[in-house]
Amino acid sequence: MTDQRPFITLITGADKGLGFETAKGVGAAGHHVLVGARNAQKGAAAVATLRTLGITADAVQLDVTDHEQIVAAADRIRSQFGYLSVLVNNAGIAVDHHQPASQLALDLARQDMAVNYFGLVDVTQVMLPLLKATHRAKIVNVTSNMGSLGLATDPTSQFFHVNSLGYQASKAAANFATIAFAKELASTGITVNSVNPGWTATGFGGRDVTQAAPAGMQDVATGAAQIIKMTLDDSGATGTFTENAGPLPW
Numbered sequence: 683m684t685d686q687r688p689f690i691t692l693i694t695g696a697d698k699g700l701g702f703e704t705a706k707g708v709g710a711a712g713h714h715v716l717v718g719a720r721n722a723q724k725g726a727a728a729v730a731t732l733r734t735l736g737i738t739a740d741a742v743q744l745d746v747t748d749h750e751q752i753v754a755a756a757d758r759i760r761s762q763f764g765y766l767s768v769l770v771n772n773a774g775i776a777v778d779h780h781q782p783a784s785q786l787a788l789d790l791a792r793q794d795m796a797v798n799y800f801g802l803v804d805v806t807q808v809m810l811p812l813l814k815a816t817h818r819a820k821i822v823n824v825t826s827n828m829g830s831l832g833l834a835t836d837p838t839s840q841f842f843h844v845n846s847l848g849y850q851a852s853k854a855a856a857n858f859a860t861i862a863f864a865k866e867l868a869s870t871g872i873t874v875n876s877v878n879p880g881w882t883a884t885g886f887g888g889r890d891v892t893q894a895a896p897a898g899m900q901d902v903a904t905g906a907a908q909i910i911k912m913t914l915d916d917s918g919a920t921g922t923f924t925e926n927a928g929p930l931p932w
């Protein structure tokens with residue numbers, strides 16, 4: 683029997699950037715959006731803006747590196763809704779800045795891993811019982827072409843010349859989480875997919891958003907398009923890694 687209940691979608695790091703744009707897109711499609719934000723005030727402000735657009739949304743305080751906060755968020759979703767339809771693991775940071783691998787401070791690499799990989803896995807593990815409480819659940823992991831081992835080792839790819847071990851390793855690890863969860867959850871019907879938004883004009887990595895975007899950097903609506911598409915996708919596709927232009931090599 684089809685689940686007729688409303689879609690409840692949690693997006694981590696949704697107070698700004700690609701997460702907020704995704705909230706707008708899936709909210710406009712009728713999902714009730716749970717805006718994950720580590721800063722409660724920023725989360726509330728994002729929700730207020732979404733509501734002015736006619737989107738139903740609530741803020742959920744969620745630092746993905748804080749296990750107790752993740753559990754508290756899941757408890758709240760359980761008591762308020764009883765299930766979760768979609769988890770978009772979007773929160774991410776890049777605190778290393780292309781230092782050569784030999785000079786990368788391990789503390790920076792650990793920070794990237796803590797948010798982009800361990801945070802993603804922790805949130806996924808804690809939210810899984812809620813996702814299993816509806817039969818059409820999805821997990822969308824926002825990773826990066828920077829985490830593609832295939833592109834990094836392809837001499838014809840522009841990513842062959844990119845060397846940013848902390849961030850790249852964290853996104854490659856996040857892609858592996860997609861593969862591992864997709865395999866484990868295949869029999870449950872829960873789909874798990876990675877999406878590369880592409881180089882997008884947000885404040886990511888400390889970029890000053892008041893400055894004009896450099897040539898080649900796409901706007902945030904273009905960056906969020908594939909995330910939104912995979913969040914709304916009902917094809918049953920799982921274990922994929924895609925961007926607007928199509929599939930990417932792992």
Ligand SMILES: NC(=O)c1ccc[n+]([C@@H]2O[C@H](COP(=O)([O-])OP(=O)(O)OC[C@H]3O[C@@H](n4cnc5c(N)ncnc54)[C@H](OP(=O)(O)O)[C@@H]3O)[C@@H](O)[C@H]2O)c1
Nearest residue numbers: 695699700720745746772773774826880881882884885886
């Ligand atoms: N922009 C790009 O060119 C690009 C390219 C490829 C992939 N991506 C990926 O896209 C995702 C979104 O990036 P963006 O461009 O939208 O960057 P952004 O504007 O900097 O947004 C990042 C979001 O993640 C949140 N965040 C950071 N650390 C967190 C934590 N510990 N717990 C919870 N939330 C946390 C931020 O919260 P605060 O507001 O509190 O800082 C913010 O909401 C990231 O995973 C990034 O790796 C971006």
